[in-house]
Amino acid sequence: MNLHNSNDDEVIIAMIDHIEKFIEKPNPVFDNMPICPFVNKFRQENKILYKVYNFSYSEQLGLDAKVMDLINEFKTDKYHEVMIVIHPDKESFSLEDMKQFNIILNNLISPLGLIAFTGHPLDDFNIDGVYTRRDPFINFTVQNIEKVNLYAEKLKSTGYYQRWTLENLKYINHLEINQNV
Template sequence: MLDVDQVCKIMLEYIETSLETPHSLFAELPICPFVRVARLKHKLDLWVHPFDPSTEIDVSVQQKIEEFCLAQKDVLLVIHPNPIAMNFAALNRFVERLNDSIDALGLVAFGGHPDDPFEVNGVQTRHDPFINFTIQRQQKLTTARKSLLQTHYYQAWNGDALEAVGIEEMVRSAQTE
């Protein structure tokens, strides 16, 4: 298994070369338009932790989320060091339970997995090198998504992709205004 520094290095390289690179499908914006700013402003917190999706959310994850709530960070990225530790369905169940527990804090979690089939018109946007989940502040995410509505970022997204990230209604409303 890789050590913490190697895992972080691989994940950061993936973020920089895949998520931060402008793409024609997204109106020449990056797949994840705000991660570069978060990374460069040191608002992205990477934490390598072998979380177990089959159990309740462990105390160390709960403590890290509490620290994130108090910190001035935009994104907490929790990376499992073993890219085959769990299947995609197990990660999704874990993220659902996690979202149930953090919703009252104004936070939302998203999973990332090497086998994640999510794509936007053939472009895989969550095919990460490691199993992971991100924690973000709901209000900040909503503001960011609304700012993207002022661009052509979502133009190539189909209804399934929009629905999968929970913004189909937001995009539809913006298109009718």
């Protein structure tokens, strides 16, 4: 799963560019903090593991078995804080299929103490009009749930969640298993 070709490099570079220019930039909707206040530190410290992989999902067959191989590899990795698996085909999944993929994936990995978030070019999740998961490529991000909850707890004392609706909070609570954001 290492980088094999320049197309993989281009996909990763495009995602990093999106992270730097959008996810890491201060935004008034988040009390002038970045969409993800912790990603810059992870990126600067090279704590993000990027994988380009043509993962698949279907209602009949379920998840691609190689996805779990990648997750198990990440779980045993003592260095990286985040793994982003990027699908190089921007049209490989409908938004609804990606949402279903995320539910199934989280059901499988939550016993491992992990959580997944997805991104999609058409993702409709937004905070006060800021589409936080509308990424240039279909992808999923995996992190340790305890650490995600610690980061969320740190943000509670700020204005970060001030413009989140009850629906926004319920949506992340359903996925992120954090009942007190």
